[in-house]
Amino acid sequence: MSANELIRSSAAVMAAKLAAGEVTSVELVQAHLDRIAAVDGGDRGVHAFLHVNTEEALAVAADVDARRAAGEELHELAGVPIAVKDLIVTKGQPTTAGSKFLEGWMSPYDATVIKKLRAARMPILGKTNLDEFAMGSSTEHSAYGPTRNPWDLDRIPGGSGGGSAAAVAAFEAPLALGTDTGGSIRQPGAVTGTVGVKPTYGAVSRYGAIAMASSLDQIGPVSRTVLDSALLQEVIGGHDPFDSTSLSDPSTGLAAAARLGNVEGMKIGIIKELHGEGYQSGVETRFNESLELLRGAGAEIIEISCPNFGYALGAYYLIMPSEASSNLAKFDGVRFGMRTLPTEGSITIERVMSATRAAGFGDEVKRRIILGTYALSAGYYDAYYGSAQKVRTLIQRDFAAAFAQVDVLISPTTPTTAFKLGEKIDDPLSMYLNDVATIPANLAGVPGLTLPGGLADEDGLPVGIQLLAPAREDARLYRVGAVLESLLEAQWGGPLLDRAPALAQNSAKEAN
Amino acid sequence: MSVDTILSFEEAMEKYDPVLGFEVHVELNTKTKMFSSAPNEFGDAPNTNVNEVCLGLPGVLPVVNKKAVESSILIGLALNCKIAEHCTFARKQYFYPDTPKNFQTSQYEDPICYDGWLDIELEDGTIFRVEIERAHMEEDAGKLTHMGGATGRIQGADFSLVDYNRSGVPLVEIVTKPIEGAGSRAPELAKAYVAAVREIVKNLGVSDAKMERGNVRCDANVSLRPYGQEKFGTRTETKNVNSLRAVENAVKFEIQRHGAVLDSGVKIIQETRHWHEDTKSTTSGRPKSDADDYRYFPEPDLVPIVTTSEWVEELRSRLPEPPAARRKRLQADWGYTDLEFRDVVNAALLDEIEETVTAGASAAAARKWWMGEIARRAKLADVDPAALGVSPAVVVEIEKLIASGAINDKLARKVLDGVLEGEGTPSEIVAKRGLAVVSDDAPLQKAIDEALAAQPDVAAKIRAGKIQAVGAIVGGVMKATRGQADAGRVRELILATLGVEG
Amino acid sequence: MAAINREDVAHLAQLAHIEMSDDELDRMANELAVIVDAVKSVSEAAGDDVPATSHPIPLTNVMREDVVGHVLTAEEALSGAPDAQDGRFKVPAILEES
Ligand SMILES: [Mg+2]
C-alpha cells in the first residue's frame, strides 16, 4: 500500500495494519508528517495545524514499534496518530487556544484526555487551529490566520474546530480531538464531509480543555468514519476525578454499537423545527435522502416537535458569553501568557490587566466577554442569565418528550454548506445562526453526531446529517450513524471524501 | 493621609447607639485545599504548595474537599445553625492579583449553614446572644507582599510579589446578623465574640485558630444611629483586624470616628476601612472598581452538595462539649471559686488540670501544682506552662509520693527540678537523688543527740517546760539531715529524749 | 429591557478589565444592541414556575478525600509568568502613586 493510500485509510484499518505488522507506526506517522508538510503550509495551504509535533510523535511511534516487536500487549489504537485541537493543554507543545494571549505558552500539565492518549500510546501529530478560545463558527477568528476547507480553499472549514476537521478531511491525520460548546465539533464536521461527535456532557473529562462555557463544553472525537469516532471516544471517555461534572459511566460498547449494523425497528424522529425554512435546498434534499435510506433499512421515521428550540439560540448566546466572561477573567497577564503595558499614564496592575486583555483578545472574544458581563451584571441577571437557564429546562423537557417517542432524533447538522471566507466575519449574528441546529444538544447535555450526508447539488459541498440521542445513550448514535454511513457509501461507491478535489502539493513531491 | 477627628468614647455613647456586625473568616486545617489536592501548609517557600488549580492555569477545574465540607458543617452545628439540605457554590467576580481566577469560588444564595446563634459571656458574666446569619464555604486568596514602599505597605509600593501557597485554602465565612443593644459594651462584645468563635473552631479541631497567622480574621461592621431611631445608620467595614485586642480597639475607634463625622453633620460613606495597629486607627480603603457588582452566578464546574440527616447527625455526634458548658461543668466539679477558676482559664491551663484530675490528683492539688510551681518555672523559662514538659502523670505521681510520706513539699520541688532536667520519673529521681524522707530513727537520734549537745542552753529551756524552743533544735537536725527528715518525727524524738511531754 | 448604549459598554469594559478606545466602544455598542435585541425573547420564554437548569446532567455530592496529591515545583509554577522575582509572581503597583 502506498503512503497515499495508507493515509486515506480509516484509523481502524491503520490499527489493523499495525497489528498485522504490515506497516510500522513510524512509517504511519511519517506519512502523515509528510502529508502535513505537503498540504498544510504556504499561502494556499489548508493551515489546519498551529504546531507540528514531529519529534515526539516519531519517538512515540518508535516506542510503539519496539514494544510491538517485543510482543507487548498494546491498546488497539496504539501507534495510530492523532491531532489535537489547540484548546486542549499539552505538556511539551505550546497551547495557544488560537489566541495571541497565549502565544508560546507551555502548559506545565497535561489534560486528562491527553494523558489517556499517551496511555494508549497514540502519537500526537500536533495542535490544530481554531477560532480564538473556540469562539466562532469559521476558524477565521484565530489569531494565527484561518484554516481553509479542503473541499474549496476559499471556504471556511467551520468552527471553532476547523483545524481538526480540516486536518482529518485533508488526510493530515486519521483522528483528531475537538471541543464542542455549541457545535464546534459537529458544524466543522458537516462542512468538511467528516464525522464528529459531541458526547453526553460529562462522558469525557473537560480537565485541561481551556474553558469557554463550562456547562456546555465537551471534548469529542473527529474522524472520517463513525467507527473511528467510537474507537476514539472509548479511549478518551470515562470518569475523571479531576472533573466534578464527569459521569461515572464507563465509555465502553461504543465501537460494538457501530459494528452492530442494523436499525430495524428503531424509531427515528425528525425535529420539525430543525429543517425546512432557512435551510439550503441542497441540504434539505440530502437530508430527505438519508431519511429514505433509514426507512428502507427498517427504521420508523416520525416527525417530532420541539417547540422551545426556537429559544435555544437566544439562551445559548446568554449562557455561553456569561460563563465565558468569567472563565476568561484569569487571562490577566499575571501568572501566564502575555503582558502589555499601557501606552500612557500610570503603570498600575489594574491598568496593565486592562491593557493586556485589550491587546491579547480579538474582537469576537471581547464581544462575548462584554455581552456576558452584561448578562450577569446587577439588575440584568434575572432577565438574561436567569431566564436563559429556565429556557434550558424547557429544552430539556422538549428532548425528554421527544425521546419518550423515539430512540434518536435526526436533523441537518447545519442550515447551509460551507460559506466563503470573509463572508460573515463582520456580521456576528449571521455567524451565530450556523449553530442553530447543534446548540440544543449542548444546552440539554445530550450527545450528538454528525456524518457526511452527501454533496449539495447547487454547490457540490458537503452536507452534514446530525443524530441526537438521550443523555448517556451515545452508543445509539454510533449504531444508527454507522448504518446510515454504510448505506450512503454503498450509494456513492466509496467514502464521500473520495470526491474531494486533490490538494495542491506544497513541497516538490507528495509522500509517495 | 489626614488624621480623623474623633469623639471621646463616652461622648459618642451618650449620643449614639452602635450597631455591629461581623464577618469572621476561619481557615480550616485540612491537609489539602478547598478545591485542589495541593497541600494546605503554612510557612513553606513561596509557590511550592501549588498545583495548576491553585494557580488558575488555563483548563483547570475544581473538586470539593469533603473534609472541608464536614468541617464547615461542624462549625455550623457548633454555632447552632441550620444545615442546608441542598447548597451550591457560586463565583464572586472581581479582579485582584492575589485571586488567580479573578473570581473567588464561594457560596451566595444558599450557604451550607444559616440561622444560628451564639451566647457570648461578657467579663462580668452577662450573657449576650449574637445571631448568626450564615456560615459559608469559600477559598482563600494568595499572599501579596508590597515592595519598594517604606513599610511594606500597599501605599507607595513600587511593585508587589505574589505567593499562591495560600490560594485555595478552605475558608468558612461566618456572618452575623446586625447586633443591636450592645451599647457601651460594643467593643468588649466584639472582642468576646471573636474570642468565642476562635475558641469554638479550635475546640472542634477544624482550625489551628491562630489569629497571628491569619487562621481567624475578622471584618468588623460598625454603624451608629441616634438613640430611639429604628433605621440603621450607614456602616463601615473595617478589615484586617487580626488580634482580639485589635477587634476591640477598631470597633471603639470607629464608634468614636463615626460619632465625630455625624456630629459635624456629614454623612458616613459606606466603605471599607483598614485597621492600623501602629496608629490604633482606621483609614479609608481603596474602593475596588468592581466591588459594587460581583456578578455572582452558580459555579458551573461544581455540582450541588446535598446533606442527608444521617450525615448531619453523624457529624453532630462528633461535636465536642461546647467550651462555655465545659467551663461551667469543670468549675462545679472542682469547687474552685470564681476567682480561682478565672485565673486557671486565663492561664490556659484548663486542659492540663482536667487531665491531672482525671489521672487521679485532687482538684486542689492539680491547681496548686499547675498554677504554682509549674507556672512559676514556665515563666522563668518564658514558655507556656503546658509546654514546659511536665505531664499530668508527673503531677499525680509527685502527689502520691507526698501523700505516702515518702517526700515532703520541699523535696517535691526538687523532684520537679529533676523531672525538668530529664532525670526520669519522680520515683526514680527520689531514689537517684536520695531525696526520701529519713524515717529510720537511729540516724535521727544521732543527729538529735549532737544538736542537743551543741546547744545545751536550749535543751535546758525545753526541759524547763519552754517547749516552743524545740524549733531551734529541730532546725539544727533538719540542717544536719539536709532536709530529708520528717520534721514532725524529729520533734517527737527530741521531746522524748529530753523526757518532756509534747 | 433597555437597549445597550455606549456608556453601558464603557462600564462593562471597566468591569471586564478591557481597555477600549472610543471607536471600539461605539462599534461594540452597535453590535451588542443587535445581539441583545436578538436574544431578548428569552426573558419571556419561561414563566416563574419553570426551574433554572445550571447543570445539564444533574449530579450531587461530587467530593474528594482530603489526601495530598501532586504539586508543581516553584520553577514550573513560575514558568509561564510574564514577570517573577524571588520565587514569586511580580506585578506592577496596585495603587496609583499619590
Ligand atoms: Mg465578606
Ligand SMILES: [Zn+2]
Ligand atoms: Zn469571604
